[in-house]
Amino acid sequence: PTIYLKNYQAPDYYIETIDLHFELGEKHTTVHSRLALSRHSKADSPSLVLNGEELELLSIKQDGQVLSKKNYYQDSESLTLLQVPDCFTLEIETRIYPQDNTTLSGLYTSSGNFCTQCEAEGFRRITYFLDRPDVMARYTTTIVADEKKYPILLSNGNLIAQGKWDTGRHFAKWQDPFPKPSYLFALVASDLARIEDEFITLSGRKIQLHMYVQPHNQDQCDHAMASLKRAMAWDEQVYGREYDLDIYMIVAVDDFNMGAMENKGLNIFNSKYVLAKPETATDTDYENIEAVIAHEYFHNWSGNRVTCRDWFQLSLKEGFTVFRDQQFSADQGSSAVKRIQVVNHLRSYQFREDAGPMAHPIRPESYVEINNFYTLTIYEKGAEVVRMLYRLLGTEGFRKGTDLYFKRHDGQAVTTDDFVQALEDANNTDFSQFRLWYSQAGTPELRISRIYDPEMSTYTLKVKQTCPPTPEQPHKAPFHIPLAIGLLDAEGRDLPLRLAGEAEAITGTRVLELRQAEETFVFQDIPCKPVPSLLRGFSAPVKLYLGLSNEEYCFLLVHDKDHFNRWEAGQQLAIKILLGLVEDHQQGKPLILDPAFTNTIEKILAGDESDQAFVAQILTLPSEHYLAEFMTVIDPEAAYKARRFLQRGLAEALHSTFTTTYESLAGTSPYHSSPEEIGRRKLRNICLEYLMTLDGPDIKSRCLQQFNESDNMTDVIAALSSLADTESSERKIALQAFYNQWKNDSLVMDKWLSLQALSRRQDTLTIVKKLTQHPAFKLTNPNKVRALIGAFCQGNPVRFHDPSGEGYRFLRDYILKLDPLNPQIAARLASTFNLWRRYDQNRQIIMKEQLEHIVNSPRISKDVYEITTKALG
Numbered sequence: 001p002t003i004y005l006k007n008y009q010a011p012d013y014y015i016e017t018i019d020l021h022f023e024l025g026e027k028h029t030t031v032h033s034r035l036a037l038s039r040h041s042k043a044d045s046p047s048l049v050l051n052g053e054e055l056e057l058l059s060i061k062q063d064g065q066v067l068s069k070k071n072y073y074q075d076s077e078s079l080t081l082l083q084v085p086d087c088f089t090l091e092i093e094t095r096i097y098p099q100d101n102t103t104l105s106g107l108y109t110s111s112g113n114f115c116t117q118c119e120a121e122g123f124r125r126i127t128y129f130l131d132r133p134d135v136m137a138r139y140t141t142t143i144v145a146d147e148k149k150y151p152i153l154l155s156n157g158n159l160i161a162q163g164k165w166d167t168g169r170h171f172a173k174w175q176d177p178f179p180k181p182s183y184l185f186a187l188v189a190s191d192l193a194r195i196e197d198e199f200i201t202l203s204g205r206k207i208q209l210h211m212y213v214q215p216h217n218q219d220q221c222d223h224a225m226a227s228l229k230r231a232m233a234w235d236e237q238v239y240g241r242e243y244d245l246d247i248y249m250i251v252a253v254d255d256f257n258m259g260a261m262e263n264k265g266l267n268i269f270n271s272k273y274v275l276a277k278p279e280t281a282t283d284t285d286y287e288n289i290e291a292v293i294a295h296e297y298f299h300n301w302s303g304n305r306v307t308c309r310d311w312f313q314l315s316l317k318e319g320f321t322v323f324r325d326q327q328f329s330a331d332q333g334s335s336a337v338k339r340i341q342v343v344n345h346l347r348s349y350q351f352r353e354d355a356g357p358m359a360h361p362i363r364p365e366s367y368v369e370i371n372n373f374y375t376l377t378i379y380e381k382g383a384e385v386v387r388m389l390y391r392l393l394g395t396e397g398f399r400k401g402t403d404l405y406f407k408r409h410d411g412q413a414v415t416t417d418d419f420v421q422a423l424e425d426a427n428n429t430d431f432s433q434f435r436l437w438y439s440q441a442g443t444p445e446l447r448i449s450r451i452y453d454p455e456m457s458t459y460t461l462k463v464k465q466t467c468p469p470t471p472e473q474p475h476k477a478p479f480h481i482p483l484a485i486g487l488l489d490a491e492g493r494d495l496p497l498r499l500a501g502e503a504e505a506i507t508g509t510r511v512l513e514l515r516q517a518e519e520t521f522v523f524q525d526i527p528c529k530p531v532p533s534l535l536r537g538f539s540a541p542v543k544l545y546l547g548l549s550n551e552e553y554c555f556l557l558v559h560d561k562d563h564f565n566r567w568e569a570g571q572q573l574a575i576k577i578l579l580g581l582v583e584d585h586q587q588g589k590p591l592i593l594d595p596a597f598t599n600t601i602e603k604i605l606a607g608d609e610s611d612q613a614f615v616a617q618i619l620t621l622p623s624e625h626y627l628a629e630f631m632t633v634i635d636p637e638a639a640y641k642a643r644r645f646l647q648r649g650l651a652e653a654l655h656s657t658f659t660t661t662y663e664s665l666a667g668t669s670p671y672h673s674s675p676e677e678i679g680r681r682k683l684r685n686i687c688l689e690y691l692m693t694l695d696g697p698d699i700k701s702r703c704l705q706q707f708n709e710s711d712n713m714t715d716v717i718a719a720l721s722s723l724a725d726t727e728s729s730e731r732k733i734a735l736q737a738f739y740n741q742w743k744n745d746s747l748v749m750d751k752w753l754s755l756q757a758l759s760r761r762q763d764t765l766t767i768v769k770k771l772t773q774h775p776a777f778k779l780t781n782p783n784k785v786r787a788l789i790g791a792f793c794q795g796n797p798v799r800f801h802d803p804s805g806e807g808y809r810f811l812r813d814y815i816l817k818l819d820p821l822n823p824q825i826a827a828r829l830a831s832t833f834n835l836w837r838r839y840d841q842n843r844q845i846i847m848k849e850q851l852e853h854i855v856n857s858p859r860i861s862k863d864v865y866e867i868t869t870k871a872l873g
Ligand code: ARG
Pocket: 117, 119, 120, 257, 258, 259, 260, 261, 262, 295, 296, 318, 371, 374, 824
């Protein structure tokens, strides 16, 4: 059953208030709910359909009268009341089984504690309700539970009553003053420890900040708490948004399908995005925690105060909030590096989604299972679309727009169109063509040709835009695209840019607004042939085909004042070289290294660039995934071989530079997580990675030494990952030592699983299969599944795509094992097969067999069914 945007209808009934009463038990839980309903549209039919799944219905009362079986009927997804008045109260009692709930949707237990996940449609697994975001109610929630087992009882809003009975049970009553959709409901009952802090808002209100974690993790909350306070201050300064309740709570749980959830006043987090201390968390973990904490906090306005009308509007809150968290992170450290990481991620993963069978616009037209649409497209491309609006309006104009958006729609459930409309109205501008970014899927391609005319001193850019067909969208209209550019003179300075007909030139980066399939821009007074720096800062989520020479790329890599484009020049040059190597490998020719590339890399390493994280980014070669983007038939083996050859070639040629850089960057204890220190470690560890490709005995023991002597997980993991790739005795020693030291720390064990799954050793699949039987692995824990199976199948292309098909069959088995337990996670794994048509015949046949096997298996979930049938096409 496919759901369509075009069929959207406002609900017949609104629910003003909901009074919930939970009796939490060890075998089952009873939920009593009292709803105040009122008809909103003219009576079409006298009946009312409520959503509900996996519920045992105990009783229903309509205005105090018990309803008998002939007044309603039930199926596996709904409850229909046959005769209801325009305005009435409904009381429903249901029984649920949170302890047996492995889907991690609705109410479930994790490490013995109760918690909820209601987005997108989990609330209907708690009680019958109009479980859709445009139904916004005021919630009062009473939780009753055993006092010893569950001393902490939490829900949204403010605590208004609590007490205990001599039966050993106690209760807490919470009230949320803000009307909210059911997906923002949360409940926690636990024996977690509380860490307290506070924040004073700009207007002087004192907010209690409470973080709940397992008692032994209390020493791992400082970073998350500090991040939260920075995020709160940032949203006041940058967006004028203050927090609105008196208390903000964050609960960390080990079993969680995604990263975290922005429930009103009571965020629930995957513990991976809360807990950190230097000995157990890497710099990347620190950065991710800061970003996710900020993301969920920012949702309080972009998501909660203003929410989505329906799930087709998901990017309204997610795209905007990701953009906001990216801006925040950029402000905390190196903004160039943050931008590079964001673009790298987008191009390696979102571009493939946009090129495959699941391609969809950031506002999809239809879905079968909404959980399958929490995608890179909705989130990351959605953020790029908001970023383009930001660029087109400028900082001030954009702020005027968001101010109007928050003011106009506070307390409402709205659409992406309302968002764009507010930006237009506040700036008196027209984004009608821009809106195509919301309705058309696919990654636009820009093909640019350039002509310099020395006689006329003009420089002409001819820009052609196209967008490949995607499912249900064979033809696309041209997009409105901001193309940020600069033209560099021979010294590497930006030339002033003036188009024909303009009075004055613009110095520095200038934004061209593309609107047509083909456009020509003629720049005047260009004294000499410039080197073009186009799509600066990655000003639009497009593929650029410009075809610069190697010399031009090297020039930009050294001179461009746009940091993003400096890095990009290096990447494009590396891609060009790697694709050449891929071809040579395929034709059985010997591989040869281009000395110009080596020289440029050496120049940068020896240069005076002070942002060491940025230098490390430049040294990082394009991933095998991104390289695959450029191959008509993806050849994972050749991609791996070519990349490895280039790494090793650079390591050989620059051996002494890498060695001196590595040694000179040795840090001093204790560990700091400042951006400078993060940059230093990053640069040092990339030097180590290069040196380790040479496989010499000295460097291996140096690597083992780093592993043994480091006081922080960043340096330990860097050393261990490199060792895990080797066949050495050092590898065995280090993996065993690491296991012995950290076997009781679940999050650290995830790293141990991952780095073994990511090893390019020949026997990795055999090792991974063994690890699925290891006590450190658990099929019901999504972090474990991602760390081991996800890492192998999605992060180790050369081993996963082994031509024998072993990897494919392994994945198929796990999809089918997981599906009955947790369909959301099974579907994520299933999407690994999405690009099967891009591989050679042999691989295509085997992948297709697995997909068919899955589709033909009995009782597969909607989630997996949608992904696999779309993949088969
Ligand atoms: N709204 C959450 C976030 O991005 C994501 C939760 C989605 N969960 C799900 N099971 N679909 O912050």
